[in-house]
Amino acid sequence: MLALKQLLKKENQLISATISKEIARLDPVIQPLIRHSLEAGGKRIRPGLTVLVGKAFGCRAQGLYELGCAVEFLHNATLIHDDIMDGASLRRSHPATHTVFGPKQAIMAGDVLLAASMLIIIRQQNMSIIERFAEAVAKTAAGQVKEIQSLHNAQMTADQYMEIITGKTAYLISSASEVGAVYAGADGDRVAAAAEFGLQIGIAFQLVDDALDIAPEEEIGKPTGGDLREGKFTPVLERYLESLPDQERETFCRLFSQGGLSEEHVQKTVLAMRALNCGEKTRKLADAHIALAETALEKFPPGVEREALFKVAHYIRTRKS
């Protein structure tokens, strides 16, 4: 476990150095905004995936870190736009970009990051990667539209939920993994395995994210109960609703659908959700996806990177923030 930590730490440093280098290439007026978003920390899971998958398939080129950087740029573009849309004031315990620079500059900072991520990808001159990457941008944005259109819907089916989280979260994580394999020149089956691995840990990642929404603010670096406040239907809410007597459930769903939960009601509901273990029950749903991810990983060449990817999958299931 210590060796893995050191490996991940080393890769993380190389990724961060590449990110700083790429930020320095941008127009000087935009750099402070981008730095604010990208140098606030973050787990760098997506670029880490790109690098580890690429290395697992034998690639040792510096371009792999640039690809990872492009993935992180794209991810941060979505975070910046997300935080504006959600009116979120905190991100990773820091003020969100739009609260520091205003929503106008934040919208543009997201656009610059989208464009910059494409420019980095284009520099690699690999048509297949360029296509997959642009596809990921389009699908992620469409997934977010689906989520917005489903806000305050208390009758969401499991299929609808899965479609939304695949679009808004898992597809990009899948692409992060896939492009690492493509860049390394892996064959079709192994590229598919890399995409599947990313997709399944991406779904698990979002399930755990939903579970973490009811954890204390000091642990997650943003206000507790955000999903509830914004009207997002998640398995946490589903587990809670299952526990309510019919009439109480109906009343709750009516208020939720009308967007009318008071702050007091949100706080009270979060406490009830915790007492009912809705978070842990949601984490449990992630297990099947982690198992599928592990099956996909079996198709990777054995080695230290594959071991690290097993640990990444385990970390995603158990992470506390």
Added chain:
Amino acid sequence: MLALKQLLKKENQLISATISKEIARLDPVIQPLIRHSLEAGGKRIRPGLTVLVGKAFGCRAQGLYELGCAVEFLHNATLIHDDIMDGASLRRSHPATHTVFGPKQAIMAGDVLLAASMLIIIRQQNMSIIERFAEAVAKTAAGQVKEIQSLHNAQMTADQYMEIITGKTAYLISSASEVGAVYAGADGDRVAAAAEFGLQIGIAFQLVDDALDIAPEEEIGKPTGGDLREGKFTPVLERYLESLPDQERETFCRLFSQGGLSEEHVQKTVLAMRALNCGEKTRKLADAHIALAETALEKFPPGVEREALFKVAHYIRTRKS
């Protein structure tokens, strides 16, 4: 003139048909948002440029219309994000996307259009075009950030103004023209001439746009005096300030810098600007750029498309909406 109108009308119909076909390829949840923005009309100047320049250099491929469509998608992405940033409720006499679908979906609609425009470009499999296009996205967004950072600055220099409008407007128009020439396989000198032509009419376009800001709402399809209200420094304002006695100018600049012009003050100032011919004086500034554009056009092969492009340059100088 009539033959030109028919040529432009025919090309416009082909461009619109391609746009409809490309919208139909998008995720169904996003299509209504994109249709709202793209089928509200618009002059289609940018895609028209791509097509006419490409044809001027001998290209007859359908891909030219797809390139034009990508340019129009990108342009509309910037309009949608622009209108959110400016809080503008009207666009081309229609409700802006964010007023119909809400700012959240509008931010994402812009992102989808950015991604979709890249996907269309990528499909053409021309690395040089892909690069120029992504560069245009990045520069346009950075130009808009520069504009935002310069709002309510009453001491802007001519150089600063030119840098801002080149970034936010002219660069994309230049790219629209340039990629037409690249796609047609024109040589380096002619590609440079196409880029220069687009750049100069782009600058002229923005100068005329600034002049039109004080024209009546029924002519321009959006509220009069928007630039003044938003704190944008333009040559129209510069001409107005030149006409004021020192003390009045100081008072005005102080209020403008503090963002404190009342609606009544905006209305009164617009009337004064009209009386002082500030709009026509700003249009005059466009003449030098139209002349440079015409010089660049001389390097194009003679033919009906080059004639049409001369008329486009003339139209940009004289347009009334």
